[in-house]
Amino acid sequence: MIFSAIGQLAAIVATSLFILALNWMNDPKTARRGVIAGVAGMLVAVLATWVQPLIVHHGWIVLAIAAGFVVGVPLSLVPLTAVPQRTALSHAFGGLAAGLVGTAEFFLGLGEGGGQLTHFRTAALTAEVILGFLTFTGSLMATGKLQEVKWIPQRPVTYPGQNFVNIGVLVIAIALGAMVTANPTAPWASQAFLAVAALSLLFGVLLIIPIGGADMPTVISILNSYAGLSAVAMGFALNNKLLVTAGALDGSSGLILSIIMCRAMNRSFVNVLFGAFGQVKVGAQATGEQKSWKQETVEGAAQLLEQARLVVIIPGYGMAVAQAQHKVRELYDALTKRGITVKFAIHPVAGRMPGHMNVLLAEADIPYTALVEMDEINPEMPQVDVALVLGANDVVNPAARYAKQTPIYGMPIIDADKAHTVLAVKRSKNPGFAGIDNELYVQDNTWMLFGDAKAVLGELVKQFSAGSGLH
């Protein structure tokens, strides 16, 4: 009785703390308080569960918790450029935990004669296992793609009938799950349940194979949502309200982020998951006369920057790959010291996960007040003297406004082309992720700087520190 009260009270306290934690994330000034509230909520939840009389074996618990610390601490110290793959990996762990607990509970119920396996509970366990295991393998695939593991193809892999196969696998898994739900104690139920688990694991892999890097922000958000929903299903199965509330908070967070990411690419969920974006479409070449790039020297670029009053830097995944954020900071310092206003224009899907650019720039000590959202900066772009495009490509491609045959059509972009002068730092002369030429680079007022973002910026900064060499 008293233990049941402890459990219920802990659920209320922990839920409140989790809501407060998320609430404090609305401002960078209060956000760290959110972490404290989250830790406190989790501590309350773990302790209140651990003291329950149901729990009699403590050795394995201590071991598993210790192992969690041993692996968790190093995982929290990865370089910030690796944060997308760490996030994907933690979604995998979350999915794995849900899938395993669901499987364990089902077989526990069977072993006890099936009396506990009501239709509702079996349905919840099936949902938990499907969501958990598909999140597990799907997130592992995403981790591999983000980490650029050799044996996982980076480019989307597509084949004829792919969507048919994917949806087929999922439908069979759900149908088997429904059969188990209808007859939880049938002699074939355990085999059918294992088949549901196996098909879900397979579906996770198949779902991510056709996804490319530029879609990762959306996919990571969707997987985040699934990880939350699998916790909700666990809550239904175990009759535990705390699991339901915490899972629902995570699920709704993933949902909102996916919606924002989809909107920023002008695409739908279905299109992201089943559209195989990123295939190079041959018909999408720009028509009309072929213009060519104009290359600029580092000295020339430094002069252009020095004569500017307002400079907007537009970072993209190229900045993350080159780990150029600290050089960006040096350039920022050099320019602001000369009285030049420098702002950063952040596209919602720049990088490989939501908020990726903000974190990298914050790491380099750039004040967050200088980071400006796309919608805020665009009206200002015609007054900008120099737009410095740093490893961004599709998010500044003017073709998104009118080229209906390209996959980026309709995607909101940062209006770099409206600045007086555009300087674009680009690693190679290849087209961007979507495989379309970027006409921004051949505009009359655009000058290209080819090379690794970090190296180019280093050269630029050197020009400024030579200082007196310029007028």
Add this chain to the structure above:
Amino acid sequence: MIASAVQAAAAQATANSTGSTDYWSMLFVFVLATFIGLGVIRRVSRLLYTPLMSLTNAISAIAVVGSLVVTGADYPRVIRILGAVALFASMTNIVSGFLITDRMLKMFKK
């Protein structure tokens, strides 16, 4: 007429809820929590989407509660092994999730 129908429905509902789980109140909690989540997350600063994701990640590792029970209760060994692996996975998410969130948030300065 209507009143008696309502009464009958209520009696039916009571009869159904004599089982161990009150599914309707669970569903109710889920829907309310989702609306609270949508309302709160909508107001999160756009600067902080990456730390938001690692924070919600740590919070959804609340699956630790289920894993604890499966690992520590007097269940068959195979079941408890599954639980221990799940507990390890959840604990990893809790530890790394909260630590990295704090590490990132520390860097956001004016």
